[in-house]
Amino acid sequence: MPTRQSGVPTNRSRIRRRFAGAGLLSVLGVTAVLLSACSSSSSSSPTTTTTPSVSLSSLEKWPTTAVSLQETGSSLLYPLFNLWEEQIHTDHSNVTITTASTGSGTGVSDASNGTVNIGASDAYLSPGQVAAAPGIENIPLAISGQEINYNVPGISATSHLKLDGSVLAQIYQGTITNWNDPKIAALNPGVTLPNLTIIPIHRSDSSGDTFLFSSFLSDSDPTGWTIAPGTTISWPNVAGEVTAQGNGGMVQACQKNPGCVAYIGISYQTEATGAGLGYAALQNKSGNYELPTQATFSDEAAGFTSSTPASGTISMIYGSATDGYPIVNFEYGIVLSKQSSSTTAQAIRAVLAWAIDPNGGNAPTFLDQVGFVALPTQIEAISSKLISKIS
Amino acid sequence: MTVGATVSKTDTDLPTAAPSQSGGGGGGPDPGAHDPSGGGPAGPGAGQEKWWRGERLGPQVLRVVTHLPLIVLVLIMAALIWKAIPAIRYNGFGFFGRSVWNFGNLYAPILHTHGVAHPPGALYGALPLILGTIGSSAIAMVLALPVGVGTALVVVEKLPPRLSYGIGFCLEILAGVPSVVIGLWGFLTLGPFLMHHVATLWANHVPDVPVLRFFRGPTGNGQGLLTSGVILAMMIVPIIAATTRDLLRQVPRGTVEGAVALGMTDAEAANTVTIPWVRSGVIGASMLGLGRALGETIAVAMVSGVLVGSPIRSLYSAFSTIAATIVSQLDGAFTDASGLAVATLAELALVLLVITLLANVGARLLVRRVATTALPVGRGI
Numbered sequence: 001m002p003t004r005q006s007g008v009p010t011n012r013s014r015i016r017r018r019f020a021g022a023g024l025l026s027v028l029g030v031t032a033v034l035l036s037a038c039s040s041s042s043s044s045s046p047t048t049t050t051t052p053s054v055s056l057s058s059l060e061k062w063p064t065t066a067v068s069l070q071e072t073g074s075s076l077l078y079p080l081f082n083l084w085e086e087q088i089h090t091d092h093s094n095v096t097i098t099t100a101s102t103g104s105g106t107g108v109s110d111a112s113n114g115t116v117n118i119g120a121s122d123a124y125l126s127p128g129q130v131a132a133a134p135g136i137e138n139i140p141l142a143i144s145g146q147e148i149n150y151n152v153p154g155i156s157a158t159s160h161l162k163l164d165g166s167v168l169a170q171i172y173q174g175t176i177t178n179w180n181d182p183k184i185a186a187l188n189p190g191v192t193l194p195n196l197t198i199i200p201i202h203r204s205d206s207s208g209d210t211f212l213f214s215s216f217l218s219d220s221d222p223t224g225w226t227i228a229p230g231t232t233i234s235w236p237n238v239a240g241e242v243t244a245q246g247n248g249g250m251v252q253a254c255q256k257n258p259g260c261v262a263y264i265g266i267s268y269q270t271e272a273t274g275a276g277l278g279y280a281a282l283q284n285k286s287g288n289y290e291l292p293t294q295a296t297f298s299d300e301a302a303g304f305t306s307s308t309p310a311s312g313t314i315s316m317i318y319g320s321a322t323d324g325y326p327i328v329n330f331e332y333g334i335v336l337s338k339q340s341s342s343t344t345a346q347a348i349r350a351v352l353a354w355a356i357d358p359n360g361g362n363a364p365t366f367l368d369q370v371g372f373v374a375l376p377t378q379i380e381a382i383s384s385k386l387i388s389k390i391s
Numbered sequence: 392m393t394v395g396a397t398v399s400k401t402d403t404d405l406p407t408a409a410p411s412q413s414g415g416g417g418g419g420p421d422p423g424a425h426d427p428s429g430g431g432p433a434g435p436g437a438g439q440e441k442w443w444r445g446e447r448l449g450p451q452v453l454r455v456v457t458h459l460p461l462i463v464l465v466l467i468m469a470a471l472i473w474k475a476i477p478a479i480r481y482n483g484f485g486f487f488g489r490s491v492w493n494f495g496n497l498y499a500p501i502l503h504t505h506g507v508a509h510p511p512g513a514l515y516g517a518l519p520l521i522l523g524t525i526g527s528s529a530i531a532m533v534l535a536l537p538v539g540v541g542t543a544l545v546v547v548e549k550l551p552p553r554l555s556y557g558i559g560f561c562l563e564i565l566a567g568v569p570s571v572v573i574g575l576w577g578f579l580t581l582g583p584f585l586m587h588h589v590a591t592l593w594a595n596h597v598p599d600v601p602v603l604r605f606f607r608g609p610t611g612n613g614q615g616l617l618t619s620g621v622i623l624a625m626m627i628v629p630i631i632a633a634t635t636r637d638l639l640r641q642v643p644r645g646t647v648e649g650a651v652a653l654g655m656t657d658a659e660a661a662n663t664v665t666i667p668w669v670r671s672g673v674i675g676a677s678m679l680g681l682g683r684a685l686g687e688t689i690a691v692a693m694v695s696g697v698l699v700g701s702p703i704r705s706l707y708s709a710f711s712t713i714a715a716t717i718v719s720q721l722d723g724a725f726t727d728a729s730g731l732a733v734a735t736l737a738e739l740a741l742v743l744l745v746i747t748l749l750a751n752v753g754a755r756l757l758v759r760r761v762a763t764t765a766l767p768v769g770r771g772i
Contacts, residue, residue: 126497230497234491
């Protein structure tokens, strides 16, 4: 515990420095977010008055007695939740949240059976899970994405290799086994690729990142990748394949295995880059190669905003946005709408409402540190309705 | 031993033992007061003493207590079988021949086959897990047996008492190191060292022919069968060495000295006198160690790479054992709303239980055979 708490500030300052360095990029990203937020709020304000919407301020009623909440799940959301937890505890010292990075599968199962108050997941609930745990909600908390990392000696971290779903599917099926394969070279004219065996790395725990990545493979190459997406999938057998636990484990495994390919959540970009891993420009549905940035994330998410149902359950993989990055998702808080005590319910409502508040947890000061994007106003309204059901 | 004999004789009394225990417990002081041998003046204290030391009740309580291990074992088995029934019906016998671990599509509607609810595409096979469990334990035994027995021989026969005491102390400390600590050390230090500096000595020079191919190939990042075997060996060595040391101390000195007096070298004396004397005990200790290796969970989960559903390609590739699979997959399995994934883990646990039981029974048979045929002293002289 002490290591985590002492680790967060240094991590944060490191991230800050990094973003200060990449100033233009983040400023652009933030402006894009703010612009989209402004435009959508002005356009959607009439709808919020017509439909009975729930205001965030009505939900952000902090309990006055001491409450401690538990959160487990997604290692992708974990760094952000830590930042949130720290701020919440500073503002409301009677509310403590313990957080744990355990993988989305654990987040879903722990929240479903009531082991923890809040489960974090990159994957939305399946109909079976909803049926098995009546009253379970997946509440969008922020927009996140996933980068495809590689450790290829000779390719500098700043020159991003171009990859597409078909090539990645063949790598993870073992049909493309070397970095100098003509199919990779065809996507990267002018780049000298080494004669090096590719080591595909996948998660050993039940992971929302696996869900996102396998969704991308099956959406972008439906004929080449026939395995149904899931948090635990049956990976094809590939010689030399490596497994890792958690996003942190993926970074470490990829660092230790030159030639690796790994799918890693955007909140680990600083760690991954620090470990010498490069990340790829991925081909989207429009055929453009996009880097994982806040701007390309919000472009992608904007294409799905109007079609998001009231349950918040939607896949935002491989959308049709021209400049969108193809692996983008909502980070979900998985919460049972029936809680054991009204104080706990009140605390959960306040925490989640604050988390999605553009002046609270969804403010750029938090999201920029992990590369996430704030929820558009329409999604914020969907989330607040879901939060208001917690009692 | 005597307790065991009592149990087998009074087996049929068990059903009556439980009610009479509760009855006796309730009326404890009463029969005590009426019992002439109780000694009236002693009062309630004497009645209390009678209650547990008395002729009638003590053995009955003891009988129930001695049956507890059996009852617990049966309950565990029954619960596992009950939980595993859907998986046993769905997976069939193919479970033992397939190399696949597929939860199926958890986002699609749940289907029913043979009356078992399951996600479409769910398919499980335990072959690599069973092979991984037996393989890693076998590597551990091959490494630990000579090292453990050799250590004990040197400690008892060769070292001065003070040094021997020191090494014995270290062995006991090593036996007490929590497996998670050994696992972490294996993950951070031993695994990378083995794969980068030791296995590389031969991995690329082994000929590419059917059996030897298993010892060939890229040595990976430190997680794999070899590392797991070495880690497990480290956990077994203290068990074998400490037991063997205690056994060796009981070998009559006169016999060993006699062998040496006949002109035998130390090695010959050890081979013909000392080792046969302790053989059945060493086999027993080894099987104790094997039992530990088969069921070891967390250390293996840390250094195996937990690769479920893929065949084991080489000595260096990531793999998984039954125990490591259960601990790493349980959380994910609960996301399968049909319950098949959890049932399959219960079936795996059942398989592990059966393997461990077989190893234990095998050890008993082996000990009995060796103990009855081997002459304790002077074999081959």
